[in-house]
Each structure stands twice: as structure tokens, then as C-alpha cells.
Amino acid sequence: MWLSTLTPLEHVFFWIAIAASALLVIQIILLLVSFGGGDLDADGDFDMDGDTDTDGGLGIFTVKGLTAFFALGGWCGFAAASYMPDNVWAPILISVAAGLVAFLGVGFALKGISKLQCAGNLESDKLVGKTATVYVSVPAARSGRGKITLTAQGKYMEIDAVTDGDRIPADEQVEIVSYSDDFAIVRKQS
Numbered sequence: 001m002w003l004s005t006l007t008p009l010e011h012v013f014f015w016i017a018i019a020a021s022a023l024l025v026i027q028i029i030l031l032l033v034s035f036g037g038g039d040l041d042a043d044g045d046f047d048m049d050g051d052t053d054t055d056g057g058l059g060i061f062t063v064k065g066l067t068a069f070f071a072l073g074g075w076c077g078f079a080a081a082s083y084m085p086d087n088v089w090a091p092i093l094i095s096v097a098a099g100l101v102a103f104l105g106v107g108f109a110l111k112g113i114s115k116l117q118c119a120g121n122l123e124s125d126k127l128v129g130k131t132a133t134v135y136v137s138v139p140a141a142r143s144g145r146g147k148i149t150l151t152a153q154g155k156y157m158e159i160d161a162v163t164d165g166d167r168i169p170a171d172e173q174v175e176i177v178s179y180s181d182d183f184a185i186v187r188k189q190s
Helices: 008-035 063-083 089-114
Strands: 131-136 146-152 155-163 173-180 183-188
Touching (some): 063 089, 131 155, 131 183, 146 173, 155 173
Parallel strands (some): 155 183
Antiparallel strands (some): 131 173, 146 155, 173 183
């Protein structure tokens, strides 16, 4: 059998690589399953200093990073040990170097991906005084809701709007007087 021809060092690298690769496949499957909206998640982020806020730190110590370290390190170590059967330290160093590259690569990739996330919270106090354009006419005296569009807080948004004055037709410029719950109170710009 092929396994019986391996050296002890090749055995160590082979089984580490097999176990880590199996975990990597499981993580990928869980990622695909949870992508559809499921609650399955196999990621366990932690910080070494005990701080729970990972936005400020690098946040590379994850299960995904460690799995990548052992998978790539194991396979590179196995290949190096097969190529250099008489040398023990070179495969170990190659394995650790390849594992660190994978570990840091996954860490930086996850950090980059986390920057793409947006909380989407609307800071209503920053909307007051902004100019907007009426998209759907705003009925008079709060008798119904219209819609306004504007760019604020780094994004284009459409907000429900009411007015205390006369009807405001579409394409008019308005000023946001206040923001309450889920709608803006606007007035026609002078």
C-alpha cells in the first residue's frame, strides 16, 4: 500500500493536511449553506488581548485562518518531505512558511471583506437641513406620504416624506426640517 512507503515525517504532514483539508471542505459547505440565509456558521473570531471589538484590530486569528495554515502548510510540508526525504528541517520550515502565508492571506482577505459591510443605520440628526428632490409628490398637511431622494451619509437614499404646508409636486427641491421614525418632514425651498 502507498501509505506504508511514506517516511514518519511524510505521515505527519499527510495526516495534518488531510484533516485540515477536510475541515476546509466542511467550512466551504457551511458557507454555501448559510449563504442562502441559514444560521449555520463555523467561524470563531477572537482577539488575543481580550478586546471584543474586532473592527479596530487585524482580526486574523480565525478558524478559517488556522485551517488554511494547517492545510497549505501540511500539503507543502508533505511535498517537501517527499522531495527531500533525508532532510527534516527544510520541509518543516517550508511548511511553516507556506502556512503563515495562507494564514495571513486569509486574515487580510477577511479584513478586506469586513470593510465591505455596512450597518445601514440612518443618523437622522444629520439629515436635518439637507436638500432633497421630491420623487413622488408630497400631499398637503400630512394627509399622506410622498417620497424624496437625496445623497447623504455616503449613500443614495429614498425616504418617505410629509409636509405641513401645501402639496409639493415631483421634481421640486425641498429642505428636511426633521426626521421622525421612518419619514422626513419637509418644506419647499424658498
